[in-house]
Amino acid sequence: MNHPLILMAHVLFGVLCLVGSLWVFVDTLNARAGTVARIRAVSVSVAMAMWIAYLIAGYWYIDFYAADKALILKGPWPWAHDFVMEAKEHLVIMLLLLATYLPIATQGRLASSRSARSLVLWTSGLVFGLALTADSFGALIGMGVKVALAVK
Amino acid sequence: MNASAPLPTDDPLPKATVAFGISLAITSVASALLVIAKEKGPAAVMAAMKAATGHHWATHSLSALGLFLALGFGLMRANGGRGVRLSPSALVKTLVGAVALATGLIVGCYLIVG
Numbered sequence: 001m002n003h004p005l006i007l008m009a010h011v012l013f014g015v016l017c018l019v020g021s022l023w024v025f026v027d028t029l030n031a032r033a034g035t036v037a038r039i040r041a042v043s044v045s046v047a048m049a050m051w052i053a054y055l056i057a058g059y060w061y062i063d064f065y066a067a068d069k070a071l072i073l074k075g076p077w078p079w080a081h082d083f084v085m086e087a088k089e090h091l092v093i094m095l096l097l098l099a100t101y102l103p104i105a106t107q108g109r110l111a112s113s114r115s116a117r118s119l120v121l122w123t124s125g126l127v128f129g130l131a132l133t134a135d136s137f138g139a140l141i142g143m144g145v146k147v148a149l150a151v152k
Numbered sequence: 153m154n155a156s157a158p159l160p161t162d163d164p165l166p167k168a169t170v171a172f173g174i175s176l177a178i179t180s181v182a183s184a185l186l187v188i189a190k191e192k193g194p195a196a197v198m199a200a201m202k203a204a205t206g207h208h209w210a211t212h213s214l215s216a217l218g219l220f221l222a223l224g225f226g227l228m229r230a231n232g233g234r235g236v237r238l239s240p241s242a243l244v245k246t247l248v249g250a251v252a253l254a255t256g257l258i259v260g261c262y263l264i265v266g
Binding site: 114 | 169172240
């Protein structure tokens with residue numbers, strides 16, 4: 001598979017996870033009996049998007065990242081690997097588990113229980129925050145490669 | 153339900169929700185501690201993780217996923233199959249606290265310790 005296409009697919013599914021978690025958060029704020037099925041369906045979509053993004057990322061990271069890593073470390077932004085990539089690759093393990101847990105968290109009585117809503121709000125909020133962090137970190141890693149190529 | 157009536161706050165959650173929530177909290181912190189162990193601990197830890205699957209990150213991911221599933225299903229079977237008990241507010245505090253702690257450990261490991 002083409003290298004840029006792998007990265008684009010990774011970003012696409014990561015953004016779907018991000019947007020889906022925001023949907024779940026907002027929908028849960030006003031959960032009613034008629035919207036619970038939709039909240040649960042979107043939460044499953046969030047988990048699926050995250051799993052696809054994660055598997056694509058794992059394939060790319062293990063098979064292709066070594067060349068980019070070498071470039072970044074020789075360039076002006078070595079921290080784009082030393083801190084950003086290293087932190088990202090481990091934070092996303094927690095993000096994967098949170099996204100996997102989101103459909104389980106939505107199994108409570110969302111239409112009638114404040115505590116069930118609170119759990120989903122916190123879980124979807126954490127997914128959103130970590131996904132946004134991962135997305136931002138990905139952009140910094142990409143910039144780390146670009147600035148390294150620019151000074152080459 | 154009357155639309156203007158306040159929603160109950162202590163409604164019990166399904167046993168899978170509680171069990172996997174606690175499992176997620178424990179696994180998040182365990183995963184962060186594994187980051188510190190492999191990056192700052194003896195080189196044998198990193199070497200063993202690389203040897204297990206060919207890449208330390210793949211081993212780390214599979215370990216975290218395995219622990220999450222094992223703990224989740226195990227906690228669901230606690231109390232004679234009724235699942236582990238935890239109030240919803242305590243579950244939220246445990247989950248959020250664990251994710252915050254794990255995030256701090258991972259970021260601190262690479263940012264502060266270097």
